[in-house]
Amino acid sequence: MKKVLISAFGVVLCALQSLVAQPVNLRKAVLLVSPSIPMPMRETAPRMLREEIAKRTAITLKQAEDRTRAGGVSIALALSGDASLFGVSVPARTGDDVAERKPEGFRVVTEQQGSNTTVWIIGDDARGILFGTGWLLRHLQMDATQLQLPGAVDVARSPAYPIRGHQLGYRTTANSYDAWTVAQFEQYTRELAIFGSNSVEGIPFHEDETPSVHFKLPAAEMRIRMSAICQQYDMDYWLWTPVTFELHDAAKRKAELEMHEAFYRQCPRLDHIFVPGGDPGDNHPREVMPFLKDLHDRLVKYHPKAKVWLSLQGFSVEQVDYFYRYLDQNKPDWFAGVVSGPGSPPTAETRYRLPKQYGHRQYPDITHTVRCEFPVEHWDQAYALTLGREPANPRPFASARIQGTFAPFTDGFVAYSDGCHDDVNKVIWSMRAFEPAKDITGILTEYSRFFFNPAVADQAAGGIAALEQNWKGPLAENGGVEATYQFWKTLEASQPKLAGNWRWQLCLLRANYDVYIRRRQLYEQGLERDANTILARATESTMDEAVTKALDVINRADKAPVSADVRAKIEALCADLYASIGLQTSVPKYKAKGYERGALLDFVDYPLNNRWWLTDECAKLKSLPAKAAQLERIKVLAAWETPGPGSYYDDVSNVSKGPRVTTVSDDATDVAWWDNGSSRARLSSQLFQRAPALTYTNLEPGARYVIRVAGYGEALLRVDGKRLEPVVYNREDGTFKEWIVPLSLTMDGQLSVTFDEPEESHLNWRKQSRISDVWLLKR
Structure with a gap:
C-alpha cells in the first residue's frame, strides 16, 4: 500500500x-x-x-x-x-x-x-x-x-541602491555618442532602463566650443532632447558640469550662473547637478560651496526637487578638511551629497566623514582599461599597446567585484562612460546595484537573450565571459584566445541575421582582434629572437653584414605579416560598427577625437617586437668612434633580454617577461603615451612602474652580482632593505643605472629588491620617475 x-x-x-x-x-x-x-x-x-x-x-x-x-x-x-x-x-x-x-x-x-x-x-x-x-x-x-x-x-x-546610472556625454571626446541621433539616444536610454538603470548623466557645457564632425544636432539642442527622453522614461537626468575658471573672477562667475539658469529654464526634466571639484577644475571649496549655493537657488526656480552634488576629486588634505568643516558649521540643506570618483579620497573614508543626512554617489570609470581608476590587472603589454584605453571591454566578473567592493559605502553610482564599447559593463553595474546577489552568468544570459536571440543566449553569454578571460595573464600562454576566436567564428556562421547587430559586432571585433594580436606577438617576437641571435654572433669584421641581416629578419613582420584574413575581418567589423552605431575606431578613417579615444584600428599593426627601436639603434652605431665600441653596443642590443647564464632580466610591467616582479603598478600597466601612441622607443620602456619590487632565489652564494636599471629620472634602490649607492647613474631615457650588490647579501642565495619613491608630487605624472627594465647580472 x-x-x-x-x-x-x-x-x-x-x-x-x-x-x-x-x-x-x-x-x-x-x-x-x-x-x-x-x-x-x-x-x-x-x-x-x-x-x-x-x-x-x-x-x-x-x-x-x-x-x-x-x-x-x-x-x-x-x-x-x-x-x-x-x-x-x-x-x-x-x-x-x-x-x-x-x-x-x-x-x-x-x-x-x-x-x-x-x-x-x-x-x-x-x-x-x-x-x-x-x-x-x-x-x-x-x-x-x-x-x-x-x-x-x-x-x-526592489532595488538595493537608489542611484543606478550612466554618463552619456554628447561631446566631441566620446568615441560614439557624438554620432548618435535622438532616436538612438532614446533606444539606448530605454535599454539601460530595461536592465535596471534609473539615471542618465549628460555633459551640457564646456564642450560646445569644438563641435564634433559627427554631430547630428547641435549639442545645445541634443542636451534638451536627452532631458525630454529622461522625462518619458521617468529617469533622473544628471548633469556633469565642471568649473574650469577661477571663481573669484566675478564676471566669469556671473556669466556661468546665467548660462546655467538659461539651461535650467529650457530643460523638461532636471534632477541633479554634479560639479567635480577637480578633473577638471582647480578651485578651493571656500569658493566652490557658495557657487553651488547660487547654482541651487537658480535650479529650484524651475526644478524644485533638484539637487546639487560635489566631488572632492583632486582636493588637498587641507581642502577636504575645509569642506567637512563647512558642512559641520553651516549644515546646508540645499546640498545633496558627495560624489566619489577617480582622484577622490577613499570611498569608505568619505562615507565615514560625511554626515548621514547627505548622500554619497560613486562615479566609477567603467570605460577605460589603462591610465584609469580600475585598469585591467596584469594586462599583457601587447594588448596595452594596441587595444588601448577604449576597446570593446566586457569585464563582467571584474565589474561585479569592483561594484561589490565600493557599493556598500554609497547610495549607488552614475558611471563615467565615453562610448558604447563598455555596454556589458553598464549592464553588470546596473543589475548588481538592483540585485547585488544576482548571478553574473545569469545577467549575461539575459543580455544575450534580449539583444541577440534565445537560441544563442547561453552560448553568447559564455562567449562574452571568454572575452574577459582573453585578457588574463601572459598572452602567449593563453591558448584560450584561439578557442574563443573559433567559438565566435562558429557562432557567427550560425547566426547570419545578427550581422547588423552592433553588440554582436563588438563581440566579434574583440574575438578577432585578440587572436590577431596573439598570433602577431608570437610571430614577431620569434623574429626578434632570431635577429638577436644573428647580432650576438657578430664580430668586428662581420658587423655590417650582421646588422643588415638582423634587420631584414626582424622586419619580416611588415613584409610577410600573419593572418591576413583576420586582419581584413577586423577592418570590416570596424567599418560595420561605424555604420551601425557610430563607433570611431580610427582617427583618419572615422574621425575619432584622438588616438586614445578608441582608435584601435590605428594600432592593429603596431609593432609587437622592437623592430622600430632596433632600426634606430643600429643607425646610431656609425656615430660611435671605433669598431670596438660599435660591437660592444651591438652585444648590448642583442643580449637585452638574455643577459647570459646566472643572470636575470625583468620587463617590470610585462606579465610575459617579468617573472620575478611581485608588484603591480598603480595603473596595472602604465603606458607612456608618446607620439600619439606610435612611439619608436623600446617596448619595455613604454610600460613601467614607479617603485617595483622583485624577488630573486637560487642565487649562487659568494658570486658577485650587479643590478642594472633602465628607466627615467631617479631610482632609489634597496636590496634586502639596505639602500645602496650607485656606481653608474644616468637619468635620461634609454640609459642605465648600476649598483654592486654586497657579497654579504647574496650568501643566503636570495635577494629582495625594492625602490623608494622620490618626492615628485610637484611634477606632472608624465615627468615623474619610472622604472622599466631591471637586470641582475652575474659577473
Missing part, C-alpha cells in the same frame, strides 16, 4: 511539474494598463513593450480598455495600490517586506483564472512598472516563431 501511495504521489508530482513548466504563449496577448499609473509611464511602458516585441517577432500587441475584450491571454500593468483592474482583482501579498510596495519595486506573476491567463506587472510606482516591464522583456522567449514565457512565474524585486 505504501508503495502504491508513493507511486501515485510521484505521478501527481510529475503532472504538477509538467503543468508548471508549460510555457505561457503570448502571441495573442492583449495589453491592459491601469489608469492609475502616472503619466507619462502609463504610455511609455506599454509602448516599450509593444515596440521591443514587434522588433523581434513582428507581433504588435493590442491594448484593450477593459478585461472583457482582452480574451484568453493578457499582460496587465497595475500599481500595487490598485485593488482591481477592469473588474479583476490585482494579486496582492501581505507582510512588511513586500518588494512591489517599495520604491521602484515590482512583481511579475502569472495568474490562471479558468480559461484566462494573465501576466501581471505590478509596480509600487511608475518606475516599478518600468523595471517590471524590463524584467518581462529580458525573460521572454522572442523570435519569428515564438513569444512566450518558459513557464509560470512569480518574481518580486
Whole structure:
C-alpha cells in the first residue's frame, strides 16, 4: 500500500511539474494598463513593450480598455495600490517586506483564472512598472516563431541602491555618442532602463566650443532632447558640469550662473547637478560651496526637487578638511551629497566623514582599461599597446567585484562612460546595484537573450565571459584566445541575421582582434629572437653584414605579416560598427577625437617586437668612434633580454617577461603615451612602474652580482632593505643605472629588491620617475 501511495504521489508530482513548466504563449496577448499609473509611464511602458516585441517577432500587441475584450491571454500593468483592474482583482501579498510596495519595486506573476491567463506587472510606482516591464522583456522567449514565457512565474524585486546610472556625454571626446541621433539616444536610454538603470548623466557645457564632425544636432539642442527622453522614461537626468575658471573672477562667475539658469529654464526634466571639484577644475571649496549655493537657488526656480552634488576629486588634505568643516558649521540643506570618483579620497573614508543626512554617489570609470581608476590587472603589454584605453571591454566578473567592493559605502553610482564599447559593463553595474546577489552568468544570459536571440543566449553569454578571460595573464600562454576566436567564428556562421547587430559586432571585433594580436606577438617576437641571435654572433669584421641581416629578419613582420584574413575581418567589423552605431575606431578613417579615444584600428599593426627601436639603434652605431665600441653596443642590443647564464632580466610591467616582479603598478600597466601612441622607443620602456619590487632565489652564494636599471629620472634602490649607492647613474631615457650588490647579501642565495619613491608630487605624472627594465647580472 505504501508503495502504491508513493507511486501515485510521484505521478501527481510529475503532472504538477509538467503543468508548471508549460510555457505561457503570448502571441495573442492583449495589453491592459491601469489608469492609475502616472503619466507619462502609463504610455511609455506599454509602448516599450509593444515596440521591443514587434522588433523581434513582428507581433504588435493590442491594448484593450477593459478585461472583457482582452480574451484568453493578457499582460496587465497595475500599481500595487490598485485593488482591481477592469473588474479583476490585482494579486496582492501581505507582510512588511513586500518588494512591489517599495520604491521602484515590482512583481511579475502569472495568474490562471479558468480559461484566462494573465501576466501581471505590478509596480509600487511608475518606475516599478518600468523595471517590471524590463524584467518581462529580458525573460521572454522572442523570435519569428515564438513569444512566450518558459513557464509560470512569480518574481518580486526592489532595488538595493537608489542611484543606478550612466554618463552619456554628447561631446566631441566620446568615441560614439557624438554620432548618435535622438532616436538612438532614446533606444539606448530605454535599454539601460530595461536592465535596471534609473539615471542618465549628460555633459551640457564646456564642450560646445569644438563641435564634433559627427554631430547630428547641435549639442545645445541634443542636451534638451536627452532631458525630454529622461522625462518619458521617468529617469533622473544628471548633469556633469565642471568649473574650469577661477571663481573669484566675478564676471566669469556671473556669466556661468546665467548660462546655467538659461539651461535650467529650457530643460523638461532636471534632477541633479554634479560639479567635480577637480578633473577638471582647480578651485578651493571656500569658493566652490557658495557657487553651488547660487547654482541651487537658480535650479529650484524651475526644478524644485533638484539637487546639487560635489566631488572632492583632486582636493588637498587641507581642502577636504575645509569642506567637512563647512558642512559641520553651516549644515546646508540645499546640498545633496558627495560624489566619489577617480582622484577622490577613499570611498569608505568619505562615507565615514560625511554626515548621514547627505548622500554619497560613486562615479566609477567603467570605460577605460589603462591610465584609469580600475585598469585591467596584469594586462599583457601587447594588448596595452594596441587595444588601448577604449576597446570593446566586457569585464563582467571584474565589474561585479569592483561594484561589490565600493557599493556598500554609497547610495549607488552614475558611471563615467565615453562610448558604447563598455555596454556589458553598464549592464553588470546596473543589475548588481538592483540585485547585488544576482548571478553574473545569469545577467549575461539575459543580455544575450534580449539583444541577440534565445537560441544563442547561453552560448553568447559564455562567449562574452571568454572575452574577459582573453585578457588574463601572459598572452602567449593563453591558448584560450584561439578557442574563443573559433567559438565566435562558429557562432557567427550560425547566426547570419545578427550581422547588423552592433553588440554582436563588438563581440566579434574583440574575438578577432585578440587572436590577431596573439598570433602577431608570437610571430614577431620569434623574429626578434632570431635577429638577436644573428647580432650576438657578430664580430668586428662581420658587423655590417650582421646588422643588415638582423634587420631584414626582424622586419619580416611588415613584409610577410600573419593572418591576413583576420586582419581584413577586423577592418570590416570596424567599418560595420561605424555604420551601425557610430563607433570611431580610427582617427583618419572615422574621425575619432584622438588616438586614445578608441582608435584601435590605428594600432592593429603596431609593432609587437622592437623592430622600430632596433632600426634606430643600429643607425646610431656609425656615430660611435671605433669598431670596438660599435660591437660592444651591438652585444648590448642583442643580449637585452638574455643577459647570459646566472643572470636575470625583468620587463617590470610585462606579465610575459617579468617573472620575478611581485608588484603591480598603480595603473596595472602604465603606458607612456608618446607620439600619439606610435612611439619608436623600446617596448619595455613604454610600460613601467614607479617603485617595483622583485624577488630573486637560487642565487649562487659568494658570486658577485650587479643590478642594472633602465628607466627615467631617479631610482632609489634597496636590496634586502639596505639602500645602496650607485656606481653608474644616468637619468635620461634609454640609459642605465648600476649598483654592486654586497657579497654579504647574496650568501643566503636570495635577494629582495625594492625602490623608494622620490618626492615628485610637484611634477606632472608624465615627468615623474619610472622604472622599466631591471637586470641582475652575474659577473
